[in-house]
Amino acid sequence: MEKILLIIQREYIQRVRTRWFLLSTILTPFVLLGVSALPMLASQGARSGNNNVVVLDQSGDPALFTTIKQKMADSREALQQLTGQSDPIILNMMMTNFELSHVIIPPGEDIDASRRTHNTDIQNNILRGYVVLRPEVLDKAEPEYYAKNVSDLSLSQLGSSIGKAIIERRLVRAGLEPAKASDYLRTVEMKLIKIEGGSEKQGSAQNVLLPLLMFFSMFGTIYFYGISVMQGVIEEKQSRIVEVMLSSVKPFTMMIGKIVGIGLVGLTQYVIWILSVVALTKINVSLFGGATRLRAFSGTMFLWFVLYFVLGYFLYATVYAIIGSIVSRQDDAHLLQYPITLMIAAPGLMFWYVMRDPSGAQTTALSLFPFFAPTLMMLRLGVVAPPLWQILLSLLLMILTIAAGIWLAARIYRVGILMYGKRPSLIEVGRWLRYE
Amino acid sequence: MNVIECRNVSKRFDGFVAVDNLSFEVGEGSIFGLLGPNGAGKTTTIRMIVDIFAPDSGEISVFGGRLTPETRRLIGYLPEERGLYKKMKIGEQLLFFARLRGVDADEAKRRIETWLQRLDLSQWKDKKADELSKGMQQKAQFVATVLPDPNLLILDEPFSGLDPISVGMLKSVITDLKQRGKTIIFSSHQMEQVEQMCDNICLISHATKILGGRLREIKRQFGRDMILLEFDGPDAFLSNQKFGRVTRRNDHVEILLENGATSQDVLQSALAAGVSVRRFERVEPSLNDIFIESVTSNGKNTTHYPA
Numbered sequence: 001m002e003k004i005l006l007i008i009q010r011e012y013i014q015r016v017r018t019r020w021f022l023l024s025t026i027l028t029p030f031v032l033l034g035v036s037a038l039p040m041l042a043s044q045g046a047r048s049g050n051n052n053v054v055v056l057d058q059s060g061d062p063a064l065f066t067t068i069k070q071k072m073a074d075s076r077e078a079l080q081q082l083t084g085q086s087d088p089i090i091l092n093m094m095m096t097n098f099e100l101s102h103v104i105i106p107p108g109e110d111i112d113a114s115r116r117t118h119n120t121d122i123q124n125n126i127l128r129g130y131v132v133l134r135p136e137v138l139d140k141a142e143p144e145y146y147a148k149n150v151s152d153l154s155l156s157q158l159g160s161s162i163g164k165a166i167i168e169r170r171l172v173r174a175g176l177e178p179a180k181a182s183d184y185l186r187t188v189e190m191k192l193i194k195i196e197g198g199s200e201k202q203g204s205a206q207n208v209l210l211p212l213l214m215f216f217s218m219f220g221t222i223y224f225y226g227i228s229v230m231q232g233v234i235e236e237k238q239s240r241i242v243e244v245m246l247s248s249v250k251p252f253t254m255m256i257g258k259i260v261g262i263g264l265v266g267l268t269q270y271v272i273w274i275l276s277v278v279a280l281t282k283i284n285v286s287l288f289g290g291a292t293r294l295r296a297f298s299g300t301m302f303l304w305f306v307l308y309f310v311l312g313y314f315l316y317a318t319v320y321a322i323i324g325s326i327v328s329r330q331d332d333a334h335l336l337q338y339p340i341t342l343m344i345a346a347p348g349l350m351f352w353y354v355m356r357d358p359s360g361a362q363t364t365a366l367s368l369f370p371f372f373a374p375t376l377m378m379l380r381l382g383v384v385a386p387p388l389w390q391i392l393l394s395l396l397l398m399i400l401t402i403a404a405g406i407w408l409a410a411r412i413y414r415v416g417i418l419m420y421g422k423r424p425s426l427i428e429v430g431r432w433l434r435y436e
Numbered sequence: 437m438n439v440i441e442c443r444n445v446s447k448r449f450d451g452f453v454a455v456d457n458l459s460f461e462v463g464e465g466s467i468f469g470l471l472g473p474n475g476a477g478k479t480t481t482i483r484m485i486v487d488i489f490a491p492d493s494g495e496i497s498v499f500g501g502r503l504t505p506e507t508r509r510l511i512g513y514l515p516e517e518r519g520l521y522k523k524m525k526i527g528e529q530l531l532f533f534a535r536l537r538g539v540d541a542d543e544a545k546r547r548i549e550t551w552l553q554r555l556d557l558s559q560w561k562d563k564k565a566d567e568l569s570k571g572m573q574q575k576a577q578f579v580a581t582v583l584p585d586p587n588l589l590i591l592d593e594p595f596s597g598l599d600p601i602s603v604g605m606l607k608s609v610i611t612d613l614k615q616r617g618k619t620i621i622f623s624s625h626q627m628e629q630v631e632q633m634c635d636n637i638c639l640i641s642h643a644t645k646i647l648g649g650r651l652r653e654i655k656r657q658f659g660r661d662m663i664l665l666e667f668d669g670p671d672a673f674l675s676n677q678k679f680g681r682v683t684r685r686n687d688h689v690e691i692l693l694e695n696g697a698t699s700q701d702v703l704q705s706a707l708a709a710g711v712s713v714r715r716f717e718r719v720e721p722s723l724n725d726i727f728i729e730s731v732t733s734n735g736k737n738t739t740h741y742p743a
Contacts (some may be wrong), residue, residue, distance in 0.1 A: 003536055010532050014524055235522065240515035244580070245490055247508045247535045418488045 004257045011261025029276040054130040058105040065102045072162035096154035162355045211382030226316040233324030251417045257318045312374025312400040318405035325416035332423045347375040358383040360363045368394045370401040437464045439619045445494030454480040456643040469634035471621040486513045488571040512586030515594045518573045520565040527561035537584035541731035548743035553581040627723040646730045655720040661693030664719045669711030
């Protein structure tokens with residue numbers, strides 16, 4: 001017992017002291033903050049590009065402009081409901097928040113002459129563009145938009161708001177009450193209701209950022225620390241440290257000590273990351289609003305995350321340790337390590353599939369598969385709340401797989417770690433299992 | 437009492453024979469040299485002794501039986517490769533290894549200081565292993581081996597790659613350890629480098645034992661009657677006589693006595709010839725000579741001299 005603690009301690013201290021650990025641990029929260037601040041930065045960029053649009057109105061309908069503004073507000077609200085996103089920064093990213101100003105052109109005046117006066121403002125980037133509403137706009141003339149950039153995606157939002165406003169004013173002119181006209185023109189969205197088990201649930205909106213972050217950090221850390229275990233095993237084998245240690249510890253004890261030690265390094269890193277994220281949100285560093293967005297990490301989410309990391313790491317580390325014990329040199333490891341790395345990375349290919357159907361039968365089945373569970377279940381957790389039994393089942397399956405892996409490792413390791421020369425075939429390795 | 441006994445041990449790898457029917461024993465408190473050229477099977481033998489793998493046939497007993505966790509603890513094993521963590525400071529790794537082998541931290545630190553000083557490594561204590569030269573790493577690894585004060589030291593090629601000063605240091609350490617009652621077995625392919633320190637040897641070549649036993653006995657046996665003669669004057673008297681085979685060296689001649697000639701005969705004829713004798717010595721053949729002679733003349737005949 002004392003010996004395994006010594007081994008754990010050595011692995012831990014040697015690794016925590018490296019420059020790599022210090023850098024990645026300190027820098028990651030800032031990178032995280034930076035990534036989450038991206039939408040804000042993007043929208044700030046958009047704002048500095050200015051959203052001022054002048055509406056040159058010769059329609060003669062005093063209510064048209066307010067109706068346009070109303071429609072714009074409506075579509076923004078619809079977007080908000082559709083995405084479940086109330087953060088103005090993210091909304092701004094998805095939909096430009098145009099600042100409309102109203103210029104009434106008296107009837108009879110030359111609207112083209114007066115609109116040209118704004119061209120210099122556009123050249124000088126004071127104006128993003130201007131809208132021209134000609135007198136016949138309530139009959140048949142189409143609204144016009146002049147700007148340097150007319151391929152802007154958000155213009156469709158502006159166009160449809162103006163279009164809706166014009167139609168509404170036409171209906172009012174035809175004798176409809178304004179309130180009714182507005183009512184009739186309300187966009188009809190189809191409600192999405194998911195039938196899950198016996199209950200019906202309104203489809204909730206997705207936040208892509210959080211699952212994406214969790215997915216990649218899970219993948220990255222399991223891979224990195226798993227590979228570290230393998231390299232450590234190879235180093236001990238190659239330098240014959242295992243043989244020297246034979247007189248005091250069993251190779252298997254060394255393996256477990258190594259896995260635990262390196263795992264604790266990973267855990268330390270996560271604890272520091274989580275604490276710094278919490279601290280950053282607590283002291284409300286509204287650095288570009290990044291902190292606000294990180295608040296979406298809830299406490300239980302952290303808990304699941306750490307749990308999936310620990311189990312996922314143990315699972316893969318055991319496999320990587322076996323590989324390390326079989327090969328004699330780092331180079332030989334590549335071929336064997338490849339399918340394992342693929343297994344960690346494979347859920348990346350399923351990312352959008354899971355995002356689209358986070359509770360589907362296939363997604364559920366895949367996320368229960370022990371080797372995919374850490375990434376896929378975490379992804380699902382970020383998108384919907386999977387039933388608790390599925391989470392617990394996936395954890396249980398992982399624990400069972402880890403137990404089987406350790407059983408296997410114990411048998412392969414004791415033979416492999418003392419074996420040199422050419423890489424043994426899988427059949428030979430299979431034979432090791434039966435050695436006494 | 438024998439600390440190690442090997443009885444008819446054989447080991448094959450993928451069709452080639454690494455060790456063939458090898459037998460020897462190592463007495464307590466002695467220095468035993470497992471000698472032979474590269475690829476003779478020395479490392480394989482050592483790895484069987486420390487139970488890294490089992491012999492295909494034959495028996496190895498260490499401390500009177502198969503290795504148990506208890507007897508294992510009494511062994512200090514130095515593999516041929518550098519058994520050090522590359523990125524770890526020398527002092528830290530030595531402490532780690534010593535503590536893993538049950539030495540308490542304070543005692544281990546004391547011993548580390550003493551040993552590093554003795555092997556002239558003190559100023560490298562806070563350097564990482566991969567900042568040290570190969571020779572220094574080897575010395576550091578030797579320190580790791582002796583730190584837990586094992587009763588049986590098994591050293592695989594402890595001198596290879598060391599400069600003469602370090603070789604001297606290590607030899608004197610090993611001799612000291614013997615004085616303190618430790619049993620030491622080491623392998624070497626440089627026979628002339630180690631012969632004077634071995635009590636017993638086992639010479640192997642191509643997986644087979646060439647000869648073995650007490651070094652003194654072997655030398656006496658092979659040392660038949662070799663005379664070294666250094667003189668000034670004509671050497672005609674050498675060809676007239678029938679002492680035996682005469683080999684002319686740079687500044688002396690070697691005479692292998694034959695036909696019942698004695699050293700006395702050689703000296704007398706030299707004096708009679710009127711040459712002035714500067715050196716007259718009865719010499720023992722070097723292990724190298726013995727090895728070459730055994731391999732060439734005896735073939736694979738095993739000669740065993742009881743210890």
